[in-house]
Amino acid sequence: MNWLRQPRWSPYLVGAGIGVLSWITFGLMGKALGTSTTLVRWAGLLEALVDRQHVTANAYYAKYLVSEPAVDWQMMLVVGLPIGALISALLSRSYRVERVPKLWEWRFGPSRAKRYAWAFLGGALLLFGARLAGGCTSGHGISGGLQLSVGSWLFFAAFFSTGVIAAFVLFGKEGRNHV
């Protein structure tokens, strides 16, 4: 069982695995892989702890929390993600605490507060974008891509090209030597 302990598998093997996982979710569960809707549900449920009325009166939240089950298949998928990754990391002994990534430190210094602040902002920006677009790298990128969906391929082209431009603006060509 040596392969279970390898820290990295070929990206083609992993990609094929995700593709076959999609066959199973489409064919046996009637679902498509996705993540970002769950973050809307979590945000809404957390807000509802404080002001339930505000959440149920918001048409966008109500669509995901009132018209549909608030706790559903995809929410459990998202709960499973870190557990599955943890199992893989433990089996392959590659669990590593990372607070400030080396590449970030090279460019922006060792400050944890600075890294956490920008990670927070990046997370906020990307989820806002995902909800505007109607999906993220799983819902649009993988599930939409494999269905040859027009909107999903537009999303893919837009996020990938923006990411590349932003990467060269922020890290520069020299950043390539620090990956």
Added chain:
Amino acid sequence: MFNVAPADQLVLGLATGLAFGFLLHRGGVTQYRVIVGQFLMKDHTVLRTMLTAVVVGAVGVYAMQSAWFTEAVGPVKMHVKNAVVLANVLGGILFGAGMLLLGYCPGTGVAALGTGSRHALSGVLGMLAGAAVYAEVHPLFYGKIQAVCDLGKATLPEVTGLPPWLLTGALAVIAGVLFSVLRGGGTAAGERS
């Protein structure tokens, strides 16, 4: 109370998430440097993984749409999202900028929580904030963006009139060429984890 889906749905969702999270970690895409390395066009692990997933997935999912499969096994539902062109593009631009800053997407960021990435937790909290802000502003402007160009649940086979197997085949060829031309992130062996 808010409703909860039937237990079998929850168990299947959890099992799917366990497998997905395991695969994302083994693929290396729960690592900040792999995601940012892709955007710096240095490590093409993300492209290799995603394009392989899309091609393999398309073969199976479109095979399930074929007449013989439907007859032999039964219909399999598609889950195509609406192509709201301006929303897809603007959302994609914000997503790309955010993904570069965070170094994760929603799926890989949540998965990275299980691998020891502490800054990913800050990113996930940011995602919750982004979702909350979006929920407040969506009713104010989404209609205007949607009005510009909404193609409905459009797929490439419908728009081009070409059969899915041809488009999938073409995509496989393009992916194969990219995989052989691009350098970096191609093999599991010899890379540090």
